[in-house]
Amino acid sequence: MNKVSLLVFALVFAGSTETCLAQRLPAEARHGMVASASATASEIGVDVMRRGGNAIDAAVATGFALAVTYPRAGNIGGGGFMVVRMADGRTAAIDFREVAPSRATSDMYLDANGEVVAGRSTVGRLAVGVPGTVAGLALALERYGSGRLSWRELVEPARRLAAEGFPVTPALARDLRASAKLLSEFEYSHRIFLRGGNPYEAGERFVQAELGRTLGRIAEDGPREFYEGETAAMLAADMARHGGLITLDDLRAYRPVERDVLRGAYRGYEISTMPPPSSGGIALLQMLGMIEPFDVASMGHDSAAKLHLLAEVMRRAFRDRAEFPGDPDFVSVPVEGLLARDYLRDRMADFDPARAATSVGFPAGDPVARGTSAAAYPRSGHAHESSETTHFSIVDAEGNAVACTYTLNGLFGSGVTAEGTGILLNNEMDDFTAKVGVPNLFGLIQGEANAIAPGKRPLSSMTPTIVAKDDRVYLVTGSPGGPTIINTVLQVISNVIDHGMSITQAVDAPRMHHQWMPDVINHEPFLTSRDSAELLRARGHVLAPRKLYPNDPEAAARYWGDAESILVDAATGLRLGANDLRSPDSATAGY
Numbered sequence: 001m002n003k004v005s006l007l008v009f010a011l012v013f014a015g016s017t018e019t020c021l022a023q024r025l026p027a028e029a030r031h032g033m034v035a036s037a038s039a040t041a042s043e044i045g046v047d048v049m050r051r052g053g054n055a056i057d058a059a060v061a062t063g064f065a066l067a068v069t070y071p072r073a074g075n076i077g078g079g080g081f082m083v084v085r086m087a088d089g090r091t092a093a094i095d096f097r098e099v100a101p102s103r104a105t106s107d108m109y110l111d112a113n114g115e116v117v118a119g120r121s122t123v124g125r126l127a128v129g130v131p132g133t134v135a136g137l138a139l140a141l142e143r144y145g146s147g148r149l150s151w152r153e154l155v156e157p158a159r160r161l162a163a164e165g166f167p168v169t170p171a172l173a174r175d176l177r178a179s180a181k182l183l184s185e186f187e188y189s190h191r192i193f194l195r196g197g198n199p200y201e202a203g204e205r206f207v208q209a210e211l212g213r214t215l216g217r218i219a220e221d222g223p224r225e226f227y228e229g230e231t232a233a234m235l236a237a238d239m240a241r242h243g244g245l246i247t248l249d250d251l252r253a254y255r256p257v258e259r260d261v262l263r264g265a266y267r268g269y270e271i272s273t274m275p276p277p278s279s280g281g282i283a284l285l286q287m288l289g290m291i292e293p294f295d296v297a298s299m300g301h302d303s304a305a306k307l308h309l310l311a312e313v314m315r316r317a318f319r320d321r322a323e324f325p326g327d328p329d330f331v332s333v334p335v336e337g338l339l340a341r342d343y344l345r346d347r348m349a350d351f352d353p354a355r356a357a358t359s360v361g362f363p364a365g366d367p368v369a370r371g372t373s374a375a376a377y378p379r380s381g382h383a384h385e386s387s388e389t390t391h392f393s394i395v396d397a398e399g400n401a402v403a404c405t406y407t408l409n410g411l412f413g414s415g416v417t418a419e420g421t422g423i424l425l426n427n428e429m430d431d432f433t434a435k436v437g438v439p440n441l442f443g444l445i446q447g448e449a450n451a452i453a454p455g456k457r458p459l460s461s462m463t464p465t466i467v468a469k470d471d472r473v474y475l476v477t478g479s480p481g482g483p484t485i486i487n488t489v490l491q492v493i494s495n496v497i498d499h500g501m502s503i504t505q506a507v508d509a510p511r512m513h514h515q516w517m518p519d520v521i522n523h524e525p526f527l528t529s530r531d532s533a534e535l536l537r538a539r540g541h542v543l544a545p546r547k548l549y550p551n552d553p554e555a556a557a558r559y560w561g562d563a564e565s566i567l568v569d570a571a572t573g574l575r576l577g578a579n580d581l582r583s584p585d586s587a588t589a590g591y
């Protein structure tokens with residue numbers, strides 16, 4: 001059975017008293033492991049570690065490789081976040097989120113009547129934020145790389161893949177076909193990704209000559225080439241020619257930021273996750289803090305009582321998300337208040353185990369009153385020169401770990417490939433609040449704190465996370481999926497810590513999602529038994545299962561964000577990996 005049919009088998013036929021968990025064993029490695037959405041990219045990362053590189057070196061090579069083999073989300077035309085935990089306990093959050101161009105304005109997606117213009121923030125050049133990936137990977141390497149492999153050596157495997165091509169997988173062929181409408185709107189995307197209207201079939205070789213040359217320049221001239229060299233000039237010229245906003249000055253001005261990780265604890269485990277401009281770390285730690293007083297383990301992972309509890313903490317965390325977080329360089333985010341134990345306890349004071357709350361009129365909390373300083377969330381003090389997303393997890397032989405989630409935002413981003421570069425560009429501007437109260441691509445209602453301003457980073461849900469126990473890395477995880485990301489990470493962590501699942505079971509288990517608005521529990525099929533579903537409805541929940549078509553691998557494969565995860569067994573030190581079968585080309589690789 002191939003991976004997809006295994007998944008379908010697992011979802012359809014397994015499952016009895018507790019819902020189905022595919023009974024597959026984790027992959028094992030003694031030294032280093034990569035879990036990513038592309039088998040080729042995972043192999044490239046492991047090869048770096050075999051050659052003496054550490055997890056951060058491997059992350060750079062894997063990140064560049066995904067930009068070639070996984071174009072729906074892997075990128076150098078987007079941005080993201082990397083959480084690093086070194087074996088000596090140092091942690092860092094590398095923020096390489098895109099920023100709004102200097103000519104961006106708060107009402108740029110509104111018409112003369114103040115209404116949001118459909119598509120303007122999602123398709124085409126106006127949707128593009130200044131990309132951060134190349135600078136972010138470079139900053140991570142400079143700060144935490146082993147120094148044993150050069151930048152050039154780490155970019156080279158991706159360059160070669162682009163220049164020489166690689167065999168198209170069935171999933172990539174499907175992705176390209178499925179996005180043909182968007183990609184065919186833009187000349188260079190149409191030529192490169194749809195071969196001028198003759199879409200690639202599985203098994204054919206996909207060569208990206210321009211991208212290969214771009215990666216060659218970045219490899220040879222260094223990361224600033226993207227922001228100041230020929231690549232930058234081509235990006236700016238493309239924007240100028242087609243009414244985009246990004247200028248050469250915007251590219252030159254782009255800087256990634258090293259921030260302190262957001263740190264929390266859950267049942268004795270230490271959690272390092274992403275601070276603002278992600279909302280993910282705050283919401284994750286809020287939800288963990290709200291469920292910690294409950295005996296979640298004895299509820300069982302799929303009982304109505306447990307799922308009700310999750311829905312209610314999700315409602316509260318997403319309500320706060322709509323109100324408080326934004327780019328900490330622009331707005332003051334009351335992080336301490338939002339995470340204060342007494343704040344979270346009060347937030348749950350009206351929790352009724354027998355009754356769902358109602359989202360309409362559900363108030364945000366008052367975290368500022370909890371003695372939070374008005375200062376923006378602190379940077380770590382270093383000044384530095386310099387529906388699409390994918391997550392990869394890496395642990396090396398020394399115990400250094402990387403959780404990296406990066407994105408183009410929507411599938412194939414804005415659809416635009418900049419002339420001459422082969423670079424597919426993001427539509428991250430849609431993550432800003434186009435207008436308060438109007439839902440974005442992911443149905444998220446957002447607030448003033450996330451309004452558009454030049455140089456500002458849009459609020460994100462990406463939640464790369466590293467869990468440590470007794471000062472050692474224990475679990476590395478993260479996921480794509482817009483707002484579902486945060487809830488996916490919550491469920492993977494709780495599945496492992498509360499329910500004692502193996503890493504594969506924790507990743508495979510069906511997941512649920514509530515985001516305050518709309519007031520429904522979205523969930524994968526077979527989340528829970530019919531009896532428990534009835535009990536949830538009796539509490540007042542509306543269940544909105546995603547449909548599954550057992551014989552349609554496309555539907556199964558597209559299912560929910562893939563949580564590419566690694567767990568380190570405390571007793572043996574083995575790296576135990578779970579690629580997520582929701583993403584058909586995903587794989588762990590280890591040695």
Ligand code: DON
Nearest residue numbers: 387388389460461480481482
């Ligand atoms: O940063 C964010 O939260 C979004 N741009 C992520 C988008 C995403 O995960 C789409 N993936 N399926």
